Amino acid sequence: MKYVEPTSLSEALEILAGDDEARCLAGGATLVAMLNADLVEPSTLIGLRRIDELAGITATGDQLRIGAMTTHAQIAVDGRLTGNAAVVRDAARQIAHPAIRNMGTIGGAICHADPNADFPGALVAANAVLVAAGQSGTRQIPADEFFLDYLETSLEEDEILSAVMLPVEPSGAGARHLKFSRTHGDYATVSISLVLVLDAGACSYARVAVGSVGPTPLHLTEVDEILTGSDLAGETIRQAGRKLMEAADPVDDVRGSAEYRRMIIPGLLQRAVDELREVG
């Protein structure tokens, strides 16, 4: 296996296009474990850590740009991720353990597209747009359309995810990523990513995604609409929760049965709303 460390995105894309068996190495939090377990055997590993274009968080008018190689730890402490974007920060601080948060990157995490991970649901709730770079240019992919199936994204083989764009709008939004897991640091059994705009108790904007209950984050426009314009009374949230519960398609695994995961969605949604209200 070859290891290369290009210093520009175009160089990386060129190597990737020239080798079908090459894989990009971001933080390595997942890929290295897969290599050790003989689950993948790439011909070339393209280390992305020396590419400046992929690093860091920048504010650009109505959007925040998070470079794909930004670590979970950097995202977790960045004070610019407020309002709508705070759901991503809240997710980042709850991923695994400090050592993994220091190594793992947002680009690596979402390209792996594990539906049990924290970022996919949070990015859908934040209405994020993912930037895919190819040799012929870039594509902007809404988070809702990026995650196709279990460990499958809409990224082409010769593309590299370069950044995550988080809209600052809607203004006045509050956010919460509620993670329920067996132990601290485990993958979520169920997670709720929630962005709300509350105006004197009434909800003028809502966007909810549920993680770990299907091959991709569960997001129903219908649920956002039930909540939007309501005063988020218990019955409204139960109705929204039931819709999510019915649409969820979880699997039975070591973290819980499908039946159990479905069962707790409405209660967790209520809790996410309560917690969000509490912190304002």
Added chain:
Amino acid sequence: MSANMADNMQVNPIIGASVPRIEGPEKASGRAIYTDDITRPGMLHAALLGSHYAHARILSVDTSAARALPGVKAVLVGTDLPHNYIGMFIKDQLPLARDKVRYSGEPVAAVAAIDVQTARRALRLIEIEYEELEPVTDIEEALKPGATVIHEQRDEYPTMYELPREPNAICFTEFMEGDPSSAWDQCDVIVEDEYQVPAQYHMYMEPSSTVAEMDGNGKVTVWTSTQGVARSQMYTALAMGLPMSKVRVIAPRIGGGFGGKCEFTNQPITALLAQATGRPVKLTFSREDDMTMMKRRHGGRIYMKTGATKDGTLVARDCRIVLDGGAYADESPEVSPVAAFFSQGPYRIPNMRVEAWSVYTNLSRASAFRGFGNPQATFASESQLDDLAEQLGMDPVELRLANALEQDDKFFCGKTIEKATMKACLEKVRDASDWAGKRLHGTPARPGKKRGIGVAGMSHISGLAGAGANVLLNEDGSVTLNCGAVDIGQGSDTIFTQIVAAALALDMDQVNFAAPDTDSSPYQFQTSASRNTYVIGNAVKKAGDDVREQIYRHAGEILECNSADLELRQGGVVGVKGVPDAALPFAAIAGRALWQEGGPIMGTHNWLYTPQDRMDPKRMLLRGFALMPDAIGIFTFGAQVAEVEVDEVTGQVEVLEYWAAHDVGKAINKASVEGQIEGGIVQMLGYALTEEMLWDNGRMINPTMMDYKIPGMADAPYKIHSLLIEEAEESAPYGAKGVGEICAVGPAPAIANAIKNAVGARVNQIPATPERVLKAMQSADDAD
């Protein structure tokens, strides 16, 4: 007051001091040498191929492609090895499966190659043709007539006990005392239930690892992560068909054991590879190999029925324990009897019958694991006591106090209680936890949670098997202690160093603790059964005392006085009492002994626990115990209280605070004792709440730390109160008893009882996962 007690009153202040670990600096700085850190010239690296199937006949094996791979130096399969069965009470296992595989993960082939990658590649080239057999994975099914037989030749294995008739049974034990069949008539309240306990993985930080090397004379040296060098030596010799005199075993630093590194791990196969290649070989397991190939705690089912009169006096108990022993017996023939023995709990129950089985299944081997059968039985009995208390309208602590064993009571089958401290443990934990206040008034829970508090009482033993110790006086007056005990992380090297330092009034750095090495250490069982401090500590102390007596003899001759007039002064000086100037350094004595009089000073002692009274066969029915339970040591007692919050939405349980009162006799090293208690509680927090090895049709589905979850720092209670009761045990070194296991016996029932108190739902199956708790809560609601 006995002479021993008087002696204890003047002990050196180092006894009881929280002395830092003697190996602390090297561990803290990352310089400690573990087995995998060892490299030998020309060393090869090994890997094992685990069976894909849980139960299958091996029809043919083709290793030609693996042997042809460049860099491969040896490929061994079962038929390449001597046909020497190994095992503790029943010799039923070979280092590599020969005709049949009996669990998924069972090693079927071993490769030694120039590096690990090559060895692992070679494993993939080995072709094995299997005839798949029906896997037996359920213990009750395994015992039924007509069940698929796992060991067809079971009755031909060398065995140290009487095998039951059922062909898949490893052992059957039955105890009976009083008249349990008619005693139910005297009971006003009877509770009856069934409990399920999981297979738990040891999860020592260091996976099993061995380096083996054969010299030109045919002697094998083995460096290995083990709980006992002599045990590894015995099994390695047995597997190779060598006398033990041809096997040397050395223990470097060990990264945890918890029972999983008792008896043997991968020593025999590594030594066989070294023999086959003529080169040193290292075999270190990956975590997944360790989880699928190595050992675990017995899961199982426990049926229990308990009756009491309405004033809360326990009258009768009936109990049936069926434990899953897995594919090979290992220590099962002693684990299920110990479970049966402790199904009484630390209470008087005059009429009692218990039967206990260990059963072969096509799952990985069950073995020793901290508590050794006791946590399983105690989960059932302590859960049941709370249900009984509820029906009687009694406080759970009061019910336990009313029935706690007292001085002069006899345990199940007639073994006398040496020191009855059960009530003291219950009272201490009750008062420290503000039990009455919390139980009566409750503490407000956080939003969405319900809070509860639960108690468990427990007893265990300390003292199995014999030990020896040598203390050698060096020419400069310092000493070397050699007892062959393996410190698996619990701190026994430091404890023994403190004991010798106290016996001779030496400073810690004047005592050299010699690493366990079968070439030089006294013969020794293993680090297990809460025995190190009590058993080995006795040998160590008495070997130190022996050196002191010899020093006194020399000093008396030089200073022309009686031994009785002599005293030790701190730092290696002997002097005449009341005469400050009359003093001799140990070095002077050592020099005299070496050059003039008597020869070098060596203190030595061997020790074995001897029961005060034997079990009384007239008092009870007792059969199927591989070791007599009266010989397994002195009793220890403890009581624990857990305060939990249960999440109303998810059913998840969080343990907020924990109180643990334990009779330790005497804490030789207070920080170490507290560390043992805290570690035992957090380990069993996992047993109670999250840890469970799972198999699908015999294949383990969670053999990784990602899928199998142990508690981390953030899951531990914010405070664990270790409450020590120090009533010196006369037969113990400075009064100290073992606490390594008993602290692990209580957490599962204490937490289950706290869950019941919080949400009114009884969880009969652990781990009490959020899903199980939520379902129990819903059932309790439906019942209301």
